[in-house]
Amino acid sequence: MDVPKTIVSSSPHLHAKANTASIMWDVSIALTPATLWGVYVFGLRALAIVLVSIASSVLVEYLLNRLSKESTIGDGSAFLTGLLVGMNMPADAAFAVPIIASAFAIFVVKWTFGGLGSNWINPALAGRVFVFFSFTGLMNTYRMPRTLTVVDATSSATMLTEMKLAVGEGTFGGLSSAGLLAQRGYPFTDFAGSVSGWFQNTLGIGLSPYTVDAFFGNIAGCIGEVSAFLLILGAVYLFIKKVITWHTPVSFLVSFSLFAWIFGGFKNGMGIFQGDFVLQLFSGGMILGAFFMATDMVTSPTTGKGMIIFGAGIGFFTFLFRYFGSLPEAVSLAIILMNIFVPTIERYVLPKRFGEVIAEPKKKEAKA
């Protein structure tokens, strides 16, 4: 019998289906519904921004590949970074902005630190923050979604900016977030109004129409961040595919909610335990950040315990920046700040080893 040539390699000889590329593509797939919603409400320009981001990100990766004689386009990470950069752009940003952001993300943040796996802050977020501080005006001009009929066309600030303005001008007087927005005549959709009414009349739960709009994505904001609902849908896909675990997003959102609930009231001239955080949870980059940015594997801890600490830290800083910061930029800065703490967390938060605690069953039995 002819002996076939076989491979001799170290065990194990089986492997789970997932690989780096499949994880990256899964995340991209999970982001697609929210991106399409952004394109729908903000128009084709949004699509152009996203495509330019992706193209420039992949192109920069390709050029760097040429330089370092590698081939890393196939791992899907450049595509994903580009997509995330695009989702973090206002639909009206000049085309140069996403190009600069993508190039900064791929070249400075990822490649100079050693490429995929070696960067210590999230490239897409770093790209966004870089252009945010470089083009503050451009990055803060938002388009109203087509689903929201606007009487006053100039009113295109996001809910969070509007609330910050209100608080800044001292026109609060013990109002909740929704109260502040209503006082300033911020618009909401008829749909949100009727959902809010239904909650009030049928369930007896006060749910502000602004929260409903924020949840479904009828708000001004970056292309990919507006629809909390579709982002959560994408996150559910990632949970099912076991790409992300609950630790980081849950601890982030819970920590933020707790801080906002306990101390958030002070900002609006109310007391402790008066903070109104529900609207906050679904607005801005919160959901996108919690499920897609903070969970970036490269820049988050590897242990469950570490992830919980990491998420809690992001929640705290997000609260701090949103309620007491002067910039309309909280989630991304909080995540980047905690990215920097990851090596420290990794150093001190170790998993519990099997057999670390000496088992002494007999003594226990004696006590019982």
Next chain:
Amino acid sequence: MERIPTFRKGGVHPDDKKVLSNGQAIERLPMPSELIVPLSQHLGAPASPLKQKGDAVVAGEKIGEASGFISANIHSPVNGTVTDIRKVTLANSIVTDAFVITPNAEMPLGTWDEQPYGDLKPNEMIELVKEMGVVGTGGATFPTHVKLMVPKGKSVDALVVNGVECEPYLTADHRLMLEQADLVLRGIMIAAKITNPKRIIIGVENNKKDAIKVLREAVSANGYPITVTPLKVKYPQGDEKQLLKATINREIPSGKLPLDVGAVVVNVGTAFAIYEAVALRKPLIDRVVTISGEAMSSKRNVRAPLGAKVADLIAFAGGLDHDPDKFISGGPMMGFAFYDDQTPVIKGTSGLLALDNEPAMKAPVTPCISCGRCVAACPMGLQPTRLYRLIDNRQYADAMAMNLMDCKECGCCSYSCPAHLPLVHGMKLGKRLGRK
């Protein structure tokens, strides 16, 4: 509802592929024309040869003498002649001397009848287990008599019998439990007589419901004080640390042995070998091997004499269906890849697999993305990604300080690594170089 326990930390769920061969009754391998019986079939020092080229041997005759405390006797599986003594490479890459035995054409096999053993004292039983060269047949091949010797001052709370067989593809223990439940139980009772435990538990993964049923029926028919515990399917439950956690909820401290938590663990295959050694006075000279894998023409469970060559087993299964990517001795998670079809079956050979590399095995190696899947999968609570990085940087002492020696190379980290890093390979290398 019966509570089905498992161990908590880590573990993975590979497709168990047991359906390929678990319906195949154990058959006897037709006697090969030549056997290669190595002197090192066990953990510890190789046996020293008692026969020379040209000597006639009788089935069950001792041909290799244990040399040292951790070592085991080797016996001739057949009546025949030693035609050569030569160096062979085993599937696990160990190079050792081996007897080449040509079986007697007319009467190759010996016969053994059950002899009265009820009156034997524990130390006489241990002596038989030792004399008959019994070692753990699960794969680790640790000499069984050493395991059963309970040092003075220590007592055994639980004798835990390992019927888990958590490696995918393998069904040898499964079939043994189904077909020889009575004898396996007798072997367990012998081990119980030797170790004098307060309780006896057989842990069987829940993908072998028929075996659980058969064992339970046999236990109650004989009135043995044995509990059969079904376990939730999770790899590597067949490791004694995970098995003890799952069955008696005790954690063997790092670097210690089951006896340190008052437990003795034996495999069902080993229990069967103990029965044969003590009741039949038959040495460990054959064993059940699962022949499986996609590239094998038929999937079988076969009782093969030790020393049978892989080529004989493949021929018995009807040859190869197509060229495999890998030959594996043992299971796919911890088994050894080898290339030579003249490699012999030894005491620890639980399976012979001819595997196709699934698409998942062919993905490219990419840099670590710190996803933490290896950390979550590690049943020992280690951080494979960090250990790998240290070893890659040749910081062996640092890796040892991070408890590299706790790693048992179960393969959960490599299995789950999306970057397809050869983590287990790194651990093995690091342990070797770190010990120096």
